[in-house]
Amino acid sequence: xxxxxxPYRPFIMPDPPRERDxxxxxxxxxxxxAQEEERSRIARxxxxxxxxxxxxxxxxxxxxxxMVEEPKDLRKHFKNVQDRVLxxxxxxHRLSHKLHPSKLDHLGLAAAVKGLCRDFDAAGKLRVEFxxxxxLSKLGKDVKLCVFRIAQEALRNCTCHSSAGSACVVLVKxxxxxxxxxxxxxxGFDMRSGAIRRGLGFTSMRERVRIIGGCIAIRSxxxxxxxIEVSIPVGxxxxxx
Numbered sequence: 001x002x003x004x005x006x007p008y009r010p011f012i013m014p015d016p017p018r019e020r021d022x023x024x025x026x027x028x029x030x031x032x033x034a035q036e037e038e039r040s041r042i043a044r045x046x047x048x049x050x051x052x053x054x055x056x057x058x059x060x061x062x063x064x065x066x067m068v069e070e071p072k073d074l075r076k077h078f079k080n081v082q083d084r085v086l087x088x089x090x091x092x093h094r095l096s097h098k099l100h101p102s103k104l105d106h107l108g109l110a111a112a113v114k115g116l117c118r119d120f121d122a123a124g125k126l127r128v129e130f131x132x133x134x135x136l137s138k139l140g141k142d143v144k145l146c147v148f149r150i151a152q153e154a155l156r157n158c159t160c161h162s163s164a165g166s167a168c169v170v171l172v173k174x175x176x177x178x179x180x181x182x183x184x185x186x187x188g189f190d191m192r193s194g195a196i197r198r199g200l201g202f203t204s205m206r207e208r209v210r211i212i213g214g215c216i217a218i219r220s221x222x223x224x225x226x227x228i229e230v231s232i233p234v235g236x237x238x239x240x241x
Contacts, residue, residue, distance in 0.1 A: 109147060117129070126165070128167050136178075163186050215230070
């Protein structure tokens with residue numbers, strides 16, 4: 001059972017970056033910017049080029065199927081191939097959305113995260129609940145992107161590593177603070193095992209939060225699932241494009 005009202009432990013906001021941290025932080029920002037730009041480029045190519053070609057291929061297969069009257073087995077084969085093409089086209093569209101969520105740009109953070117939860121839930125491997133509190137309409141692009149990517153990575157971990165059956169995602173905007181929490185009922189892990197330090201997903205989460213002035217807490221225990229909570233000052237200005 002997922003606990004929605006776990007006791008909230010206040011975060012201690014990090015001190016302003018010291019001069020010696022400026023170069024590593026700048027490198028982190030540049031790397032994340034480059035990664036997001038490349039994701040956006042690939043997403044556009046998949047959506048505007050590959051998806052269109054798949055749609056045309058499906059139409060051509062339908063035209064060929066209409067031209068074939070006999071034997072019926074051949075018509076059935078054309079239909080099966082066309083169905084496979086449509087499935088691939090749907091997969092490409094889904095991949096394009098994962099690479100660069102258009103909802104985040106056009107509909108905002110709440111709609112994008114809710115859609116993300118719906119996609120994971122529809123896949124059938126993980127039951128996902130979504131809850132939100134507060135007005136999430138006036139958030140900076142960098143904050144929205146950071147929170148979405150962390151929710152995306154956390155849910156991916158639920159399906160790929162934790163063997164979780166259900167998860168809960170909560171977004172809360174209170175005053176000048178935005179909080180995201182993702183909890184699951186999976187197998188959890190030993191916090192002393194070094195999994196947090198070695199895992200690329202956890203490292204990416206920490207780095208994204210760090211460069212926009214936020215904090216992240218990860219709590220887990222074998223057999224008791226994992227709880228991730230992020231706190232971000234919504235007025236923070238970063239250099240993420």
